[in-house]
Amino acid sequence: MKFIKYFSLMKLSTKNRKKNTFIHLFLAPTMLLKCDPTDTEAGIRLLEDLTTNANQVQQQVLKEILIQNANTEYLNTFLDGHASEKLFKKNVPVVNYEDIVTYIERIANGDRSDIISAQPIIELITSSGTSGGQPKMMPSTAQELDRKSFFYNILVPVMNTYVEGLDQGKAMFLLFIKPEINTPAGLVARPVLTSYHKSSHFRDRPFNKFNVYTSPDETILCSDSRQSMYCQLLCGLVQRSEVLRVGAIFASAFLRAIKFLEDHWRQLCLNIRTGQLTDWITDPSCKNAVSLILSKPMPDLADLIERECIGISWEGIIRKLWPRTKYVEVIVTGSMAQYISTLEFYSGGLPLVSTMYASSECYFGINLKPLCKPCDVSYTLLPNMAYFEFITVIEDHDEKMQEKVHCNGKSEQKNGINEEEWIKSKIVDLVNVKVGHYYELVVTTYTGLYRYRVGDILMVTGFHNNAPQFRFVQRRNVVLSIDTDKTSEEDLLKAVTEAKLIIESLGLLLTEYTSYADTTSIPGHYVLFWELKKRENTEQLPELDLIVMEQCCYRVEESLDSVYRRCRRKDKSIGPLEIRVVKHGTFDALMDFCLSQGSSVNQYKTPRCISSQEAARVLDSRVVARFFSKKVPSWEPFRIEANKLMSDMHRAV
Template sequence: MLLTCDPTDTAAGMRLLEDLTTNANQVQQQVLKEILTQNANTEYLKAFLDGHATKNIFKNKVPVVNYEDIVPYIDRIANGEPSDIISAQPITELLTSSGTSGGQPKMMPSTAQELDRKAFFYNILVPVMNTYVEGLDQGKAMYLLFIKPEISTPAGLVARPVLTSYYKSSNFRDRPFNKFNVYTSPDETILCPDSKQSMYCQLLCGLLQRTEVLRVGAVFASAFLRAIKFLENHWRELCLNIRTGQLSDWITDPSCKNAVSLILSKPMPGLADLIEHECSGISWEGIIRKLWPRTKYVEVIVTGSMAQYISTLEFYSGGLPLVSTMYASSECYFGINLKPLCKPRDVSYTLLPNMAYFEFLPVIEDHEEKMQEEVCCNGKSDLESGINEEEWVKSETVDLVNVKVGHYYELVVTTFTGLYRYRVGDILVVTGFHNSAPQFRFVQRRNVVLSIDTDKTSEEDLLNAVTEAKLVIEPLGFLMTEYTSYADTTSIPGHYVLFWELQMRENTDQLPELDPVVMEQCCYRVEESLDSVYRRCRRKDKSIGPLEIRVVKHGTFDALMDFCLSQGSSVNQYKTPRCIKSEEATKVLDSRVVARFFSKNVPSWEPFRIEAKNLLSDRHRAV
């Protein structure tokens, strides 16, 4: 079910949205029928459906699955077997998810037709924004967009992040450059494989066209803040380029140089003086408004783990609206925000019923009572803190139009690309309906406790990494009695912080002076033990800073427990949270820090292609 949307026709686009949301149930049934009719004879579905393509048989026979259940099929396609294992349409590439399995990015199947569906999704966003913000056709967007490394599977299929796939596609390159779709960044700068050159050239082009910019942004809040930090470090050089009309010599990418030269066509000393004046001020508060005075809003995702950046964004933006327009993943594009100018805490996404077939696993029927009873020291319920929600998930799914307001669900999708009843891992709460289509607030990723950028570290990942690091100090007579963590986003880039309470094997409360070299090795060992997405963000993308270990005095975690109990936690049910999100709880820990250590070395990161071969062969031996 591929629909077209002309982004220049706001009235038609809004009518289309009204039709989709009014007839959400009928659209969903048609989507499922089309998927099953098309794919009923694939190896995967045939094993359950025996060639039948009805909804009842599908829901009764096809199981709800996790990634581990489907990875053998993905591996076989990656190794060269035909696409009809799971999809009647050819699998043209594999999309690498930021989630991990065995330390590796997950790989999601994709088809050429899916790119058309994504193009529709982006086009339908335009009428929504035009409905709320006037005059967007009178200027440009300074969107800072980047590609990430791609690799080849053993069979030669390209595996790459979903946004890299879209930016490199003809759907992006050949998009109609209408009045709503003009960017300050030339495509050549977006597609530059060198992230530093790409960032520099995009910011330079944005500054050169500052009076035309009506909106700024990036996909994630973390990426936009990295750009601001980059600007803080390079504004003098950027001003020199603008003043002289000459691009810096270290910009060597030919496509970037040629594209930027068309915009940096002459010396502009007046513009350089203006930018220098604004950037050399005492504070960078409101710098976005100062440098791009016509900007109407900042477009970044600020829901989920990105919510931790809201206050920093507000500082730099000077009160501009923070707009989260869309909810999407590597598996599928899901929904859009029909009230884009709402406060970040109020963002809800309306799932578009033509994108996939959606089901929902209910999470704790008596959630209100549970949320009151299960209060942890983060000031949140166990559900909201990512604790034990797995045991609260029920087995029977609910269709899109049958979810209930105020109830929590885990999202399950059946896509046009070969995923059937797949648990995405996102926990959502229903906030209302737009016509017949429900609206959802993103609550959290299942099992994720730490995230700075696209990394998603689970409690198990963290435990394994800490266990590895303990091997460094245990031979020296140290015992780790407790640990916890939090994502520190007060600096750019943010970084992981681990609180460790240590004691000696001998019966003493006094710690000897800690050797910085040993503790720095502990930091490094933790980082080396985290998954490849984290290590890529640290080494390749530089979107995560060095990991920090803060050693706390004896008795600190007893004080943390006392604080948690004072906030309403149960003595019988209390356990040390492995991630702290409460500022008050963090202060309890920080007030007892006796030493701090940072990782001095950057963890290794090998191209995924090499790791994938080992992973695939290991899994084949296990299957």
């Protein structure tokens, strides 16, 4: 069957366009759609087609995956060579990484047979390794880069719909790579963003008005993250008058860049004043690329930047240094939400835009309302990217949600059936999810993952046409636990956010935090590591009032769920919560440690719970003050039981 490119639809008459677009979607093998980012109208039309026909597109995606891969070793075990959706849903198990790691290891070690994919595996994509332990390796094919290119291109029409004039300037996006490693068989293993940025799809992209960056490719592709950061910031400052948008992939990476700027702005100003790059930038490609931008002394620009940076406070520094900026593009959902207040402080009220939802396994969906408030961000899953299924999760953060969300992948009994059968009974397709319900995401990809549990818990917030929209809630395997309590990442974020209100009223900022369950004492207790700073531009540790910090400890505990509060008050199986304040730069040191263990600078997210003893020692060695909760949180069993009764009644109705 001949492949029909999407842009051929531009030639269709308006009268027949919708009908023919629909036909096109199902004529194109492998669903490799094309999107011209310069044609906003066509891009939005394609999104409308995909979301309107979400169910049909999903059926086509699964059909193509099964036809292509039914005879692979893995699928043949369950399908006996039949590309049957019915057999797929009946026989193919829902799996965790531990269930398929032996297949991945065979590929890494050189087995070239069709183990999980009929298409050649050209590389292995490594996960960040900060949420659940060591980095995982995900298979990838050449066609997957085409899907990623489509994904990035389709974001442009959406932004152009909401923000005018983005073609009149440049983007200061701080992008980084991590040096790849080679498996025993010679396959490259690297993070997903490194894969894309080092591919021809990125290097040979057409330099049109929508992808002009202040950072030369050579600075992005520099393997030394410190030199890369310095050069990208320098280029962004020199071209400040042309910058219309700034950002990075994650909020944490962008704030790390702001901290880097705080530490190096004097040296950057000296480079701009003299027109000479600093001596410690030794990467030849970086030096040559930056020299074309830093082509002459610019003392007036250096004076301007110096006046802004030398001020008492860096509040609104992004607007001051890049005055034409329309928004900050960073992911601020999930664990990144705790950075919102700090980003707002530095950005001076600029919109914080989370454009996409993606992972090492697959690219999932986009935000169709990019200028919404961070708390309102929902992602519309694009039905052509993979086949999506969802494990229903009961909405009850006291005990039942944790009861239903399994993190260890082991079989256990559920009313007489094992976990696998129970999970299959709870699975629904993309278009059959319900608004307000919680689900765990399961994907089947073109690259060899089948009914794979990504580990993300999502809540359905609505629909765009027939495609559901999801709010990211949490990772299912990130929890604190001492006794019967199970505190999720989302619960911890909410509690810390409540406690932050106390210190923010005193002019302090919580710039980073993490936690761990300290079981060395009896009873064990929760420990939070906090890095604080004054709102003024200073690295001096603020003076901390004992009573205020004890109130913060208590506010965290009071904001945690009923199980935790019961264990603290009634069972006395959990001790008082502790906050350990660490000195400035501690979380940079934690990141450096994680990077040394194999994490990627692009994908790194500060872990909200740590289990590594080495990581704990990095933090403990920098503790300057410790505070404990002096009050026991409240617990009202009657209120809890009443809420449970109302919840049960609601579900029964």
